[in-house]
Amino acid sequence: MGIHEECGLFGIYDGSASANVALSTYYGLYALQHRGQESCGITVNDDGILTSYKDVGLAHEVFDQDRLLSLGKGKMAIGHVRYSGDGVANRLNAQPLMVRHIKGPLAVAHNGALINGHELKEELEMTGAIFHTTCDAEIIAYMITRARLASKSIEEALEIAMTKLKGAYSLVIMSPKKIIAARDPQGFRPLCLGTIDGGYVVASETCALDSIGAKFLRDVEPGEIVILDENGLRSNRTHCGGKTGLCVFEYVYTARPDSVIDGVSVHAARLKAGAILAQEHPVEADVVIGVPDSGLDAALGYARESGIPYGIGFIKNRYVGRTFILPTQAERVEAVHIKLNVLADTVKGKRVIMVDDSIVRGTTSANIVRMLREAGATEVHMRVSSPPFINPCYFGTDIDDKDKLIACKMSIEEIGKQIGVDSLGYLSVDGIKRIAEGAHCDFCTGCFTGVYPIEVPEKMPVDKFCYKISEEV
Known part of the structure; x- marks a missing residue:
C-alpha cells in the first residue's frame, strides 16, 4: 500500500x-x-x-x-x-x-x-x-x-x-x-x-x-x-x-493562522469565512464557540458579524498532537475525549453555535456535539467554514472517495440529524472563493465543485492522501 x-x-x-x-x-x-x-x-x-x-x-x-x-x-x-x-x-x-x-x-x-x-x-x-x-x-x-x-x-x-x-x-x-x-x-x-x-x-x-x-x-x-x-x-x-490553483483548504485548515500565504493572512481569511457564515446561516443563539484549532478564528468571525458573544467552549490538551492520524475508528473516537474537554460554564443552559472547519464522515462531529449536550447545552447549531465535500482530492488532502463522504450520501438536513445538531449550515462555494480575495493566485476547489485546475484521473488513485483533515480524528 x-x-x-x-x-x-x-x-x-x-x-x-x-x-x-x-x-x-x-x-x-x-x-x-x-x-x-x-x-x-x-x-x-x-x-x-x-x-x-x-x-x-x-x-x-x-x-x-x-x-x-x-x-x-x-x-x-x-x-x-x-x-x-x-x-x-x-x-x-x-x-x-x-x-x-x-x-x-x-x-x-x-x-x-x-x-x-x-x-x-x-x-x-x-x-x-x-x-x-x-x-x-x-x-x-x-x-x-x-x-x-x-x-x-x-x-x-x-x-x-x-x-x-x-x-x-x-x-x-x-x-x-x-x-x-x-x-x-x-x-x-x-x-x-x-x-x-x-x-x-x-x-x-x-x-x-x-x-x-x-x-x-x-x-x-x-x-x-x-x-x-x-x-x-x-x-x-x-x-x-x-492556470493556477492553490488549495483553498490551506486557508481553512492546513496552514497556521499566523502565516501569510500568497499575499493573504490565514487568520484574516478564517475570520472572513466566519463572517460570511453568519451572513449565510444566521440563527438565534446565546454563544458562539469554535472547535480548536482551525475553527476558533472562524467562530470569532461569526460572533463579530452576528453580534452573538464569543466564548471558549473547549479546552484542548496541548500535549496531544493532531490525533486524527490514528488508524482505527475506535482509537479516533477515544482520542476526541483525550484531546478536547467542554468548558461547561460557557455552554450550560445556552443555545450554542459551534463552528468547525469541515465534516467528512461525521463521526467526530457527532461525538463533539454529544459532549456539548452532556455539558448542558440546550441547543447546538453547527456551522462549517467550508462547503460540503462531494469529490475526492487528488493533490494531497485526505478527502476520500465519494462512497466515504457523508455529503454524498445524505442531504444537509440528514447530516444534521446524523450528528445530532439542531441546525447545520455550510459555507457556500461562492463564500469560500471570497475568503482570500486579493491572493496572488486562483484556488483549487475541486473537492467542493468537481472542477479541478488540471485534468484528473477517472478513478481516485490508491492512497493518494497526504494530509488528514481535522474533523475526522
Missing part, C-alpha cells in the same frame, strides 16, 4: 560566520510541525559534504542538541516534516531523501502528490530503476537525476523533469553547491522566500521564517524555480504563467 505525504518544507543558505543552519532548520521545522507529525529530517551541507538524519517522531523527539551538532555547521541545510496517508510510522519514507548519482549527492524534500506518479514509476522501473520508498520524492529524484545526465545543472535538470511531473509538488532540493526550490505550475501547495543576514530562506509558510527572525521577501510563484547559492538568488520562470 503506497504512502504519500503532505508536509512542511524548510531550506536555508546562510554564509555568515555565525550561522548555525542545522539549528535554524530545526526551529523552522518546529514552526511547521502542524503540517506533519509522523517523521522529521534535516540534511546539512558542509563544504559539499551532505550529512543527513531523519526518524519517526516530532522535531523535538528526533533531534536533541547532540544530534544537531553531529550534522555539522556548513552554509546550507534543508528539512522536512511529514504526514502519511495511513498513519503508519515509517522511517524509510522520512525525508529529506538522499540520493547519490554520477554528478554527486542530492537531497530532496517534497510536499504534495503526483497524479501521474504510478505511470512515472512504472516507466522508470521498466528502464532499470529500483525504488526503496513509497513516496513521490523518490520518483521526482529519479526524474531529476536522469535529466541531469543531459543538462548543465541541477536547476536545468529540474526544469526538464517538470515537463513530465503532473500534480502538486513544492520542492526544496540541495546539491553540494546550491539549494533549489520549486513550485508546481498550478501552485497547489504554498512556498515562500525570506532573507536573513548572510543569505536566504525558503519555507512552506511564513511562520517558519518568523521563527528564526528571517524577513519575508515574497512567495515562490507557481511554476517558478529558485536557486540559492554563493551568488545570491536567481530564478527560472519557464513554467510560470499557466
Whole structure:
C-alpha cells in the first residue's frame, strides 16, 4: 500500500560566520510541525559534504542538541516534516531523501502528490530503476537525476523533469553547491522566500521564517524555480504563467493562522469565512464557540458579524498532537475525549453555535456535539467554514472517495440529524472563493465543485492522501 505525504518544507543558505543552519532548520521545522507529525529530517551541507538524519517522531523527539551538532555547521541545510496517508510510522519514507548519482549527492524534500506518479514509476522501473520508498520524492529524484545526465545543472535538470511531473509538488532540493526550490505550475501547495543576514530562506509558510527572525521577501510563484547559492538568488520562470490553483483548504485548515500565504493572512481569511457564515446561516443563539484549532478564528468571525458573544467552549490538551492520524475508528473516537474537554460554564443552559472547519464522515462531529449536550447545552447549531465535500482530492488532502463522504450520501438536513445538531449550515462555494480575495493566485476547489485546475484521473488513485483533515480524528 503506497504512502504519500503532505508536509512542511524548510531550506536555508546562510554564509555568515555565525550561522548555525542545522539549528535554524530545526526551529523552522518546529514552526511547521502542524503540517506533519509522523517523521522529521534535516540534511546539512558542509563544504559539499551532505550529512543527513531523519526518524519517526516530532522535531523535538528526533533531534536533541547532540544530534544537531553531529550534522555539522556548513552554509546550507534543508528539512522536512511529514504526514502519511495511513498513519503508519515509517522511517524509510522520512525525508529529506538522499540520493547519490554520477554528478554527486542530492537531497530532496517534497510536499504534495503526483497524479501521474504510478505511470512515472512504472516507466522508470521498466528502464532499470529500483525504488526503496513509497513516496513521490523518490520518483521526482529519479526524474531529476536522469535529466541531469543531459543538462548543465541541477536547476536545468529540474526544469526538464517538470515537463513530465503532473500534480502538486513544492520542492526544496540541495546539491553540494546550491539549494533549489520549486513550485508546481498550478501552485497547489504554498512556498515562500525570506532573507536573513548572510543569505536566504525558503519555507512552506511564513511562520517558519518568523521563527528564526528571517524577513519575508515574497512567495515562490507557481511554476517558478529558485536557486540559492554563493551568488545570491536567481530564478527560472519557464513554467510560470499557466492556470493556477492553490488549495483553498490551506486557508481553512492546513496552514497556521499566523502565516501569510500568497499575499493573504490565514487568520484574516478564517475570520472572513466566519463572517460570511453568519451572513449565510444566521440563527438565534446565546454563544458562539469554535472547535480548536482551525475553527476558533472562524467562530470569532461569526460572533463579530452576528453580534452573538464569543466564548471558549473547549479546552484542548496541548500535549496531544493532531490525533486524527490514528488508524482505527475506535482509537479516533477515544482520542476526541483525550484531546478536547467542554468548558461547561460557557455552554450550560445556552443555545450554542459551534463552528468547525469541515465534516467528512461525521463521526467526530457527532461525538463533539454529544459532549456539548452532556455539558448542558440546550441547543447546538453547527456551522462549517467550508462547503460540503462531494469529490475526492487528488493533490494531497485526505478527502476520500465519494462512497466515504457523508455529503454524498445524505442531504444537509440528514447530516444534521446524523450528528445530532439542531441546525447545520455550510459555507457556500461562492463564500469560500471570497475568503482570500486579493491572493496572488486562483484556488483549487475541486473537492467542493468537481472542477479541478488540471485534468484528473477517472478513478481516485490508491492512497493518494497526504494530509488528514481535522474533523475526522
